Amino acid sequence: MKIKFKKQAFQTAAVEAVADCFAGQPFGGGLSYRIDPGRDEQSRQRKLQAVDEMEGFRNADIALPPAKVLENIQAIQRHQNLPVSESLVTSKVCGVNLDVEMETGTGKTYCYIKTMFELNKRYGWTKFIVVVPSIAIREGVHKSFEITADHFLEEYGKRARFFIYNSKQLHNLESYSSDAGINVMIINVQAFNARGKDARRIYEELDDFQSRRPIDVIKANRPILILDEPQKMEGKKTLESLREFNPLMILRYSATHKTQHNKIHRLDALDAYNQKLVKKIAVRGITVKGLAGTDGYLYLESIEVSAGKPPVARVEMETKRKTGIKREVRRIGRNDNLRTLSGGLDQYQGYVVADIDAVSDTVSFTNGEELRAGEASGDVNEATLRQIQIREAIRAHFEKEQVLYEQGVKVLTLFFIDEVAKYRRYDESGEQPGEYARMFEEEYERQRDESIGLFTDTPYARYLQGIDTARTHNGYFSIDKKSKRLVDPKVNPRGELAGEADDVDAYDLILKDKERLLSFDEPTRFIFSHSALREGWDNPNVFVIGTLKHSDSTVSRRQEVGRGMRLAVTQSGDRLDDPATVHQTNVLTVVANESYKDFVAGLQKDISESLSERPRVADEDYFTGKVLNTPTGDVPVTPQMAKQIYRYLVKNDYTDDNDRIVEAYHRAEAEEKLAKLPEELKPYADQVFRLIDSVFSDADLPAIDDDRAAKPNPLNANFDKKAFQELWKRINQKAAYTVHFDTNELVHKCVMALERDLRVLPLQYVVQRGEQKDEADAEALKRGQAFEVRETEGAEHKASVHSGVKYDLIGKLAEHTQLTRRTIAGILQGISKPTFDQYPTNPEDFILKAARLINEQKATVIVEHLSYDPIEERHDLDIFTRERPKASLEKAVKANRHIYDYVFTDSKNEREFVRELDTSTEVVVYAKLPGGFFIPTPVGNYNPDWAIAFQKGKVKHIYFIAETKGSMSSLELREIEKSKIQCARKFFAKIASDEVKYDVIDGYDKLMALVA
Helix, strand or coil, rough: CCCCCCCCHHHHHHHHHHHHCCCCCCCCCCCCEEEECCCCCCCEEEEECCHHEEEEEEECCCCCCHHHHHHHHHHHHHHCCCCCCCCCCCCCCCCCEEEEEEECCHHHHHHHHHHHHHHHHHHHEEEEEEECCCCCHHHHHHHHHHHHHHHHHHCCCCCCCCCCCCCCCHHHHHHHHCCCCCCEEECCCCCHHHHCCCHHHHHHEEEHHCCCCCCHHHHHCCCCCECCCHHHCCHHHHHHHHCCCCCCEEEECCCCCCCEEEHHHHHHHHHHHHHCCCCCEEECCECCCCCCCCCCCEEEEEEEEEEEEEEEEEEEEEEEECCEEEEEEEEEEEEEEEEHHHCCCHHHCCCCCEEECCCCCCCECCCEEEECCEECCCCCCHHHHHHHHHHHHHHHHHHHHHHHHEEECCCEEEECCCCCHHCEECCCCEECCCCCHHHHHHHHHHHEEEEECCCCCHHHHHHHHHHCCHHHEEECCCCCCCCCCEEEECCCCCCCCCCEEEEHHHHHHHHHHHHHHHHHCCCEEEEEEEHHHHHHCCCCCEEEEEECCCCCCCCCCHHHHHHHHHCCCCCCEEEECCCHHHHHHHHEEECCCCCCCHHHHHHHHHHHHHCCCCCCCCCCHCCCCCCEECEEEEEECHHHHHHHHHHHHCCCCCCCCCEEEEEHHHHHHCCCCCCCCHHHHHHHHHHHHHHHHHHHCCCHCCEEEECCCCCCCEEEEEHHCCCHHHHHHHHHCCCEEEEEHHHHHHHHHHHHHHHHCCCCCCHHHEEEEEECCCCCCCHHHHHHHCCEEEEEEEEEEECCCCCCCCCCCHHHHHHHHCHHHHHHHHHHHHCCCCCCCCCCCCHHHHHHHHHHHHHHHHHHHHHCEECCCEEEEECCHHHHHHHEEEEEEHHHEEEECECCCEEEEHHHHHHHHHHHHHHCCCCCCECCCCCCCCCCCCCECCCCCEEEEEEECCCCCCCCEEEECCCCCHHHHHHHHHEEEEEEEEHHHHCCCCEEEEECCCCHHHHHHHHH
16 A cells, blocks of 8 residues: 655645745756766876766855845744744854754654755755664655655656665765756765764775765755754764765754754644644553452453443453463452452452442442552562553554444554563574563454454454464564574664664564555554664554553653554555544554553653743733734734733733633633633734643643543434434435636625735834943953944835845735636736735735735635535444544533433533533434534535434424534634534535524523524
């Protein structure tokens, strides 16, 4: 299979942030130069070669003055509300240093590859070098270039030529220099700053390279350096070596920058989670607990719930058999006596089940003892702990696989172990399974047989039956070249890569298998890997991670979970990234070797520390000067606006005495009950709240679920009621939308909007007047502090801007709006001369704001002229079982009229609504519609909240589709939500006519007012 790639807004934003730093740079193409031909090996004399053989193409220099580059950077930073740089941060290596922060799993490598194409398209730069800290990451980067080649060919119409630097294959450097297209060299730091002979060759005159130094041939190209994981390449020797490459600029990509330069983009762990770009994390912890009344072994695996039956507990306990005492997993219920179930073992005397609580996940006994899911007592040694972990990982795997198999998703589980011998050992008779491999096969067969029993004669059961146990797991380790045996990798003892391994053999195997592992035809579903192999490889379909090793302070929990954070892909290579369902299917379960509480505390500490640069104080100083990104352009926050935002937070007790955002704000936001903003701020409500949300508090940290507490929510008899089936029949029709609108109408609306709202800011400049201090020492001169500013004056340049930059105004607006050049020309011809005369005063601001106003009118016209036409397809009933909600019952409401036993709600407002629905005598049955039920709209798929069937004769509208909102003020609904709601009205009016009523409500009272 082949993984598919597509243009995504969050990745495009990262690419444009880099490219926009050089706005105004003329397109230069590669500058030609004469490649040093070297000397003939035999005569040792200079040998002239044909001109075309000696011509090379290097990157053109940055033509912009440093002040203009800094101005561009500052504009980008303001637009993203990043800290604004006061100067260009130079280094010993290079004068231009840009930092791009991207969370693991969001496509960092994809972004910098696309950035190369974009820089080439805009400015003609062609020579790039990707520098990585390890051979493992190098191999992963090379693989990324291979699998994205066709995707970028489709988007940019060209391919990049890429190769891994090898001191024995220096002919690649000749091609790199002489080729006029995009050329990329991938190199690991060990290839140029280690002590080995191969590393030294890059600096030596080599006979096999016409007596030239490879570094001289490389540096002549003025390459753009891209550092992948730069925090691991900050040693003095590494930096000195990088300077030898003579880079045009350095772009640094990492999730955890250690040294800060000019940061131009941030997509951190919090952004990635909130934007649903990575998997959600759930944890199964294991705790060893001493029970006072027994020294016998007891492990509470989980508590199971099913429709119409009391909960039961899965417990592993010791039982007496003829062959001796054996540990077995038993299902137990209320009043069960463990001593009896064990065959009379005295160690369980007094252990009679008093209660099984599925909400708190506990079993209590009549002797007063209590055990929580995930707790083990008695004889719990390391081997027992590892066996429990392996069993839990396999159980989690099967639970996910049963659901995802039907969706065409191959589920993978990854085990980290700390020595190969635990997986494979060798004796006189040859290769033998290690301790963990034996445990795995024993537990796997038990869990597989149980799963097949539940899904007898189904495609999934047949799939399981077709896989041999020994072939469903595989180990990726180093291979000794002489003995051909698996061996532990060599681990770096010190330095920036301490504790990590450059296990070339293991990575080679994994990378070759990366796409094959995603196919159902490949039997491997469980992967054993060495814990030292932390980075360089991950797979989108890793859904379970088990850490079968001792705690290691050098490895953060964030590094461990990073191997499985990418969003999963189907058999056809499509990514499961629909925002409506992404966190229902993309859940990474970590089976930890510690308690849930300890693991989560450690993981959230890791995440919080990675967010150290996030602002944490919501005061006037922070808000002043920030930018509100409105549809019609950026609006700077004035000191007066900043004061209003600050007072709003204080007045409503949304901040504490230290001006930190408190839980009350986040709770009100989640429940859509935030206090109203002052009148002056209401036009920017969305942007103001987004700005407030940018201030970090611990309440912002991603929720990490307790995987044990998550329970399946089975469908009940309400699902089969005639009322619900009739309702479903009326709404499950799929439809496609078409838009027919008059171009003249769009042109007219755009002209009116531009005349009314287009206000281009004149270019601004600042004049600072100062003088030398009366006394200044040498140190002050070094620091640039010998002068002091006496006066600062802001001014506007209102005259036309005359520069060497030529703008294709019509082309740019057509590109930004996806309209034809003819339509754009019609709009520009229609606006008045004073409005158009704003263009030469600030062309870029004119293009930006005009495009946004045109897009806004385009969206309005599209929705107004949209119509739906039914198609042959209908939504299947299985969307209610395929997306079976599974979550902690603590977050659920027990229901009587819902189609599931429990309703999982998103806010306090929804919970109140459910309670009133459930006790209403007018309601027959209702359902929270699954994410798979959606209506296509031009602004994204729309998933309504509720489907409700009422008693006939008691209300006017028997069937109702409801969207619940905490606030009914149309001003406070986001523009995109309003557009989707308008589309939904048209959809239901078409497919259901008057039989089904659709509307937006804020609670039960509003609902009854509409149906009565």
